[in-house]
Amino acid sequence: xxxxxxxxxxxxxxGETEAPDSIPDGTPADSPxxxxxxxxxxxxxxxxxxxxxxxxxxAAHPGAAQALSVxxxxxxxxxxxxxxxxxxxxxxxxxxxxxxxxAEAVIGAAVMIALPRRPRVALAVVSGxxxxxxxxxxxxxxxxxxxxxxxxNAVLDWSLFGDAExxxxxxxxxxxxxxxxxxxxxxxxxIFVLLALSMVRLSNLLARHPVLATRGTLIAGxxxxxxxxxxxxxxxxxxxxxxxANALKDQAHRISNAxxxxxxxxKVAKVDAFGNTPGSQLVPDLRGKDMIFTxxxxxxxxxxxxxxxxxxxxATLDAxxxxxxxxxxxxxxxxxxxxxxxxxxxxGHSTTMSGLWISNQQRYRTVMASDHLSxxxxxxxxxGFDTVGVMPGVQKGWPExxxxxxxxxxxxxxxxxxxxxxxxxxxxxxxxxxQFQDRVHSRKPADGKSRMSxxxxxxxxxxxxxxxxxxxxxxxxNGSVFDSIEKAGHPSSYTLTDDTHSxxxxxxxIQYSVTALTEWLERYGTKDTxxxxxxxxxxxxxxxxxxxxxxxxxxxxxxxxxLLDKVASWNWTxxxxxxxxxxxxxxxxxxxxxxxxxxxxxHPKKN
Numbered sequence: 001x002x003x004x005x006x007x008x009x010x011x012x013x014x015g016e017t018e019a020p021d022s023i024p025d026g027t028p029a030d031s032p033x034x035x036x037x038x039x040x041x042x043x044x045x046x047x048x049x050x051x052x053x054x055x056x057x058x059a060a061h062p063g064a065a066q067a068l069s070v071x072x073x074x075x076x077x078x079x080x081x082x083x084x085x086x087x088x089x090x091x092x093x094x095x096x097x098x099x100x101x102x103a104e105a106v107i108g109a110a111v112m113i114a115l116p117r118r119p120r121v122a123l124a125v126v127s128g129x130x131x132x133x134x135x136x137x138x139x140x141x142x143x144x145x146x147x148x149x150x151x152x153n154a155v156l157d158w159s160l161f162g163d164a165e166x167x168x169x170x171x172x173x174x175x176x177x178x179x180x181x182x183x184x185x186x187x188x189x190x191i192f193v194l195l196a197l198s199m200v201r202l203s204n205l206l207a208r209h210p211v212l213a214t215r216g217t218l219i220a221g222x223x224x225x226x227x228x229x230x231x232x233x234x235x236x237x238x239x240x241x242x243x244x245a246n247a248l249k250d251q252a253h254r255i256s257n258a259x260x261x262x263x264x265x266x267k268v269a270k271v272d273a274f275g276n277t278p279g280s281q282l283v284p285d286l287r288g289k290d291m292i293f294t295x296x297x298x299x300x301x302x303x304x305x306x307x308x309x310x311x312x313x314x315a316t317l318d319a320x321x322x323x324x325x326x327x328x329x330x331x332x333x334x335x336x337x338x339x340x341x342x343x344x345x346x347x348g349h350s351t352t353m354s355g356l357w358i359s360n361q362q363r364y365r366t367v368m369a370s371d372h373l374s375x376x377x378x379x380x381x382x383x384g385f386d387t388v389g390v391m392p393g394v395q396k397g398w399p400e401x402x403x404x405x406x407x408x409x410x411x412x413x414x415x416x417x418x419x420x421x422x423x424x425x426x427x428x429x430x431x432x433x434x435q436f437q438d439r440v441h442s443r444k445p446a447d448g449k450s451r452m453s454x455x456x457x458x459x460x461x462x463x464x465x466x467x468x469x470x471x472x473x474x475x476x477x478n479g480s481v482f483d484s485i486e487k488a489g490h491p492s493s494y495t496l497t498d499d500t501h502s503x504x505x506x507x508x509x510i511q512y513s514v515t516a517l518t519e520w521l522e523r524y525g526t527k528d529t530x531x532x533x534x535x536x537x538x539x540x541x542x543x544x545x546x547x548x549x550x551x552x553x554x555x556x557x558x559x560x561x562x563l564l565d566k567v568a569s570w571n572w573t574x575x576x577x578x579x580x581x582x583x584x585x586x587x588x589x590x591x592x593x594x595x596x597x598x599x600x601x602x603h604p605k606k607n
Contacts, residue, residue, distance in 0.1 A: 073205060076198035081105070083131050083195060084244050088141030088151060090546075099234065101224045103242040109217045112203040113210055124203040128196030134244055135195070136188055137251060147540040149341030149550070154251060155258040156361045160344070167424055167462075172492060262362050269356060269363075269370050273592055275605025277373075279381040285566060285599040287384050287450065290441075290529040293376070294455040295349055296513045297393075297425075298462065298506070299535030301335065301551040302544040304577060308500070309507030309543070316511040317577040320518040324557065324576075327522045332564055332572040333555040335584040338537045341550050345393075346400075348536030348552075348587065349456070350374075353404065355591030368403050375591045377405025378600070379452035386445040389454040390415075390436045392426050393461075406454060410439065419479030420486040425458040427479060428468035429513050432457060433520040434476050441524060450528075457517065460509040462540060464502065465490040467509050470516065473523060495542070502542040514576070521557065531557040532594075553578050554590070566597050 058065035084102040087093060108127060112120055140152035168177040206213040226232070228240035274282070303313045321331060339359040340347040350367055351358045353374040358364050379385040387406045391398065394411040401409050415435040417427040436455060445451055459468055466489020471481055495502040521531055535552030538544045555576050558564060570593070573579040585593070596602075 073201060076201045079194060079198050080131070080202065083135045085241065086135055086138045086247075087243065088138045088247060088250075089145050090142050090541075093142075094237075097237060100237060100239055100241040101220060101227065102244065103224055103240065104244050106217060106220045106224055109206060109213065110221070112206050113213050113217065117207065120203050120207060121200055124199040125196050128199035129192055131199070131244065132192040132195040134247055134251075135191060138247060146542075147342045148344065149538075149541070149548075151250070151254065153254050153258055153360065155255050159361060163343075258360070258362065261360075262366070265363050266366055269366055269372050270605070272372055272605040273355075273602045274373055274378065274595055274600060275371075276603040277601055278603070279383050281601040281603070282378045282382050283595065283598045283600055285563070286379075286530065287382070288528060289450060289563075290526060291379060291385070291450070291452040292455065292529065292531045293353075293453070294457060294517060294531065294533040295345070295352075295536045296457050296510070296517070296533060297345060297460045297536060298539040298543075299460060299510055299513070299552060300338075300538030300544060301549055301553065302538055303507060303510045303535075304553060305580065306503065306507075306544070308503040309510070312507050313510050313514075314577055316514055318575070320514060321575040321577070323522055324518055327525070328527075328559045329521065329525065329557050330559070330561065330564055330574075331555050331557040331576050332567060332570070332574060333553055333576055333578040334570060334572040334582045335551045335578055336534060336554050336587040336590060337584060338535070338550045338552050338587050340537045341548075342537060342540035342544075343462075345456075345536040350400075351587045352534070352590050355588055357586065357588040368400050370403075374404050375594065376452060376454050377403075378595060380405040380407070383449075385450050385452045386447070387452045387454070388440050389456075390432060390440065391456050392417075392432045393456055393458045395426065404454065410435070415439075417479040419482040422459065422466055422468055422482075422486055422489070423463055423492045424461045427458075428482055428516070429457040429459040430468065430470060430473075430516040430520075431476055431479050431482070433516055434473060437520065437524050457513050459516070460506070460513045462502075462506075462543075463492045463495045464505040464509045464543070465492055465494045467505060467512055470512070470519070473519075499542050502539075506539050506543040518576070525559070527559045529559065530563060531555075533557075551584060552587075563598075570597075 081102065082098050084104055085098040085100060087097055112124065115123065137152060137154070144150055144152045144157070165177060165181065168180060172180070224240045227238070232239045303309050304317070324331065336352070338348045339351040339357050344361075347358050347360070347364060350356075350364055353376055354367055354372055355375075356363070356367060356372065358367055373381070376387055376389075380387045387404075387408075389401065389404065389406040389409040391409055392412050392415060394409070395413070398409060398411065412426040415427065415432065417431060417435075419427065419431070422428060432455070436453070440451070440453060466486050468482055468489075469485050471485075475481055490501075490505065495505050517531075517533060521529065525531070532554070534554035537552060538548055538550060541548070555578075556564070556567060556572075557576075571583050573582045
């Protein structure tokens with residue numbers, strides 16, 4: 001290699017080219033022993049090059065550089081303040097929420113001022129990451145409060161993200177869901193990076209101006225203590241706040257309570273008032289009956305009482321009560337307070353059937369692994385009933401079948417449906433009921449037993465668009481008759497972002513489900529048919545509104561007046577529409593009350 005290319009040349013301050021004193025590895029330039037070799041060390045360092053360009057730009061544009069620096073600092077401060085003041089509920093998000101004095105900021109500033117550079121930067125990064133984590137948890141709380149009526153549980157709720165993803169796929173499609181998931185992941189990472197960098201920038205600012213920073217921190221501290229002591233407010237909100245500290249304390253309590261609850265609930269689940277009752281002493285007054293338990297998805301109190309939804313739903317309930325009465329059926333209705341809200345329907349199903357308050361996933365897993373008697377299994381235990389489940393929402397293995405005591409289960413793929421999905425719902429309720437009639441109800445058990453059936457109807461599942469419509473029962477076929485109805489309906493996005501649309505379409509979906517079920521009963525029910533149907537939970541806040549109750553309607557329908565006489569002491573309302581002041585029970589109370597009303601004898605199983 002020639003000398004012209006084997007030595008690096010540098011430009012001097014006068015613009016002339018000068019030979020270097022040495023090559024990059026320190027060897028004298030005139031030494032013949034080590035020719036120049038291109039290495040990573042011989043290349044310019046990008047970080048230093050970027051810094052050099054930044055310094056040159058600041059020198060050339062001092063005004064713009066100063067404005068940019070101030071802007072970035074203000075944005076960093078704003079991001080930190082927003083994160084510190086972030087509430088965990090959508091209805092608490094107001095401008096006034098973020099213009100208060102956070103105690104965490106005052107304490108953090110005081111600590112940062114006192115630390116030397118390296119510990120200060122390390123603490124700033126750790127604080128930024130911790131603040132980002134709390135921000136993400138607060139946002140999760142917002143979502144869970146809006147859709148499930150409770151905060152996010154960092155111990156129990158991670159498994160629900162898979163269900164959320166499946167729901168999005170059914171609502172907006174696979175491609176859009178993948179894009180949304182990627183966007184969320186990138187946004188979360190961005191929040192962590194930006195808050196860490198913001199904390200470092202603000203800590204450096206404090207370090208560069210220690211006197212001014214100390215004075216400002218002392219003033220802010222005095223104002224915070226005074227405001228907190230006197231209860232001073234701004235725009236109706238306390239001026240002094242410690243939102244992040246309280247949120248952290250709340251998360252710690254949730255984790256602690258979840259761990260304690262698991263152990264305590266295991267003991268509760270082992271206690272069963274009917275756990276040792278012989279089959280011969282279970283539901284003797286229902287022997288020979290055609291027993292059907294049906295859950296209507298998201299059928300909640302709001303459907304019956306909300307001013308937007310109630311007129312249509314109530315008119316449907318009243319009309320169907322009259323139609324059933326004409327066919328010889330009579331009904332009584334009341335209220336149950338569900339163990340869940342907005343979703344997690346399986347918690348409502350299992351609470352009703354077990355007589356236990358199953359309000360979270362850990363409790364659900366505990367019960368499913370236990371031998372606690374389910375209401376459905378009580379019928380099987382008598383030896384006089386075959387048990388069957390029809391589950392159009394089940395699209396994978398369902399090991400819970402064993403705990404429920406169901407001899408046979410028909411899932412979404414075993415009902416022969418070849419029509420379109422209606423968002424999350426795999427098939428319209430009318431089709432499900434006709435398949436139940438054709439495959440189950442019309443066929444008597446070969447062994448001369450009666451039958452207990454367990455149905456889950458799904459057409460009223462959010463997002464309530466598009467909604468199926470009733471068609472002539474003899475035209476259902478394989479379900480393809482619903483193609484034109486699905487295409488003519490609103491897209492799923494119609495209700496996802498508009499609460500008024502959510503209320504209107506939710507109400508219509510309940511009308512459809514109630515009509516389909518009661519028309520089936522009117523068409524195919526017999527003198528021995530006993531139908532119990534209820535909601536599993538209230539719809540989410542988009543339909544039920546913030547702070548709605550957890551109550552759901554429950555009705556029992558039969559032709560035999562003697563059966564309804566057995567529940568006269570319940571003081572339920574006549575007909576399918578429960579009165580506003582009808583009795584309200586916890587959903588977990590239903591199993592024992594039902595078993596007792598129909599002649600079952602308690603034989604407790606103790607822990």
